[in-house]
Amino acid sequence: METVWFLFVAFMLVAYVVLDGFDLGAGIIHLFIARNNDERRLVLRAIGPVWDGNEVWLLAGGGTLFFAFPLVYASSFSGFYLPLNMVLWLLILRGIGIEFRMHLDNPVWRDFFDGLFSIGSSLLAIFFGAALGNVVRGVPLRADHYFFEPLWTNFQPGANAGVLDWYTVLTGVVALVALTIHGANYLAVKTDGDLGQRSRATARRLWPLLALLTVVSCVATLFVRPQVTKNYTEYPIGFLIPAVVAGSLILMFSANRAGNDRRAFLGSCVYLASMLGGAAYALYPTLLPSSNPGVADITIHNAAAGQYALTYGVIWWSIGMAIAIGYFVLIYRMFRGKVTLQQGEHGY
Numbered sequence: 001m002e003t004v005w006f007l008f009v010a011f012m013l014v015a016y017v018v019l020d021g022f023d024l025g026a027g028i029i030h031l032f033i034a035r036n037n038d039e040r041r042l043v044l045r046a047i048g049p050v051w052d053g054n055e056v057w058l059l060a061g062g063g064t065l066f067f068a069f070p071l072v073y074a075s076s077f078s079g080f081y082l083p084l085n086m087v088l089w090l091l092i093l094r095g096i097g098i099e100f101r102m103h104l105d106n107p108v109w110r111d112f113f114d115g116l117f118s119i120g121s122s123l124l125a126i127f128f129g130a131a132l133g134n135v136v137r138g139v140p141l142r143a144d145h146y147f148f149e150p151l152w153t154n155f156q157p158g159a160n161a162g163v164l165d166w167y168t169v170l171t172g173v174v175a176l177v178a179l180t181i182h183g184a185n186y187l188a189v190k191t192d193g194d195l196g197q198r199s200r201a202t203a204r205r206l207w208p209l210l211a212l213l214t215v216v217s218c219v220a221t222l223f224v225r226p227q228v229t230k231n232y233t234e235y236p237i238g239f240l241i242p243a244v245v246a247g248s249l250i251l252m253f254s255a256n257r258a259g260n261d262r263r264a265f266l267g268s269c270v271y272l273a274s275m276l277g278g279a280a281y282a283l284y285p286t287l288l289p290s291s292n293p294g295v296a297d298i299t300i301h302n303a304a305a306g307q308y309a310l311t312y313g314v315i316w317w318s319i320g321m322a323i324a325i326g327y328f329v330l331i332y333r334m335f336r337g338k339v340t341l342q343q344g345e346h347g348y
Contacts, residue, residue: 001310002285002300005068008317010280012064014273016057017128018182019328021272022265023051025183027094027121028176031114033187033198037107038341040114044098045339046190050331051098055091060324067313071145071303072287079139079147080131083163087127094120122176129175133168136279137161137224138291145298157224159291167224174213178272181206181252185265190339196261203264204256211249214275218242225289228282241278248274 026047034040066073077084097117101110137157140147152162155169164172180202187199221228232238251267283289288298296302304310 001307001314002068002304004314005064005304005310006280006284006287006300009061009064009068010277012057012061014276016054016061017276018269018272019057020051020054021179021182022186023047023054023183024121024125025179025181026187027097027117027183028125028180029118029184029187029199029202030121031118033184033195033202035194037110039195040110041341042191042195042339043187044101045341046187048098049335052095053328053331056324060320064317068305068310069287069300069303070305072298075141075145075147075298076288079149080134080163081148082151083127083131087124090120090124090127094124125176125179126172129172130164130168132175132276132279133171134163135288136171136221136228136283137165137167138289138297140292141288141290141295141298142292143295145295157291161291167220170213170217170220174210174217177206177210177213178268178275181210182265182268182272185252185256185261185268188261189265192338200256200259200261200264203252203268207249207253207256214245214249227289231281231284238278238281241274241281244274245271245278 026043030040030043034043062073093116097113097115097120101113101117103109134149139149140159140161150162152164153160155162155165157165157167184199184203184206188196188203191199248267248271252264252271255261255263255267285300286297287300287303290297305313
């Protein structure tokens, strides 16, 4: 049952990154591709019906982690207390930026909250990428499986590393570029005219950087934590994952050049899912690696809840997922197609 719940948690985190990822990406480029208030409203209208629902996957993933693996939940929330509070405030500021901008018909007011939306989205992408980097790199677990990390120390991975070092900053930059392209591909699907063309051009210009960063981050991961190759060498079927990553990059490039926005967006979805899937495959059965050689990792076996809870929890999780997936299918079908502005409309 531990493996089943590991897959459940991984699925929910992938769903969050893929779905809320285009919201974050749209926020990152919001100030740069939208040249006037009407175009900024179009960007917000493209994500307006779904952005808050997409964020629920983050809460649901955290709740699932708490239910299935309470030790890793307690350890990570204690050790990452400062960055998690920063993420919380960035989520709040991003929501405020979206909802408050239209309360006053004043350009200074709108620009201020547009800035909050864009800055919050950019920093969230970097922090989420750095968080994944911390999990892959390992954290300084003590014998009681708790730890504390300052925000930064000497920017070097190792026993005394902080949340930010050169490796986690690199993973943060990879996340920033990947989500920017993801958001640009989504806006190209949802908008027409100059805004859609600028979105498509943004994704095309950033693609070489993403391809380069993908290779560099994989090499850096092998340098920082060589153990990530263990599952791949023992179970070579895992090498299909990097093949899918490469294929998704090719799909994004070819679809963008052909002007097929939906296929380019599908490519960025597959890229994000396969990159996260590759990390999960490399870490399994570890949930939180230790950077202290004398301290064991937190794994699905020593962190899991009781078997009775895990067994019967599958039933309720399945019911909840069926309802959630049905809701999301309905919402995305209701708001499919290009977004437009109508004369005299208020709100986004």
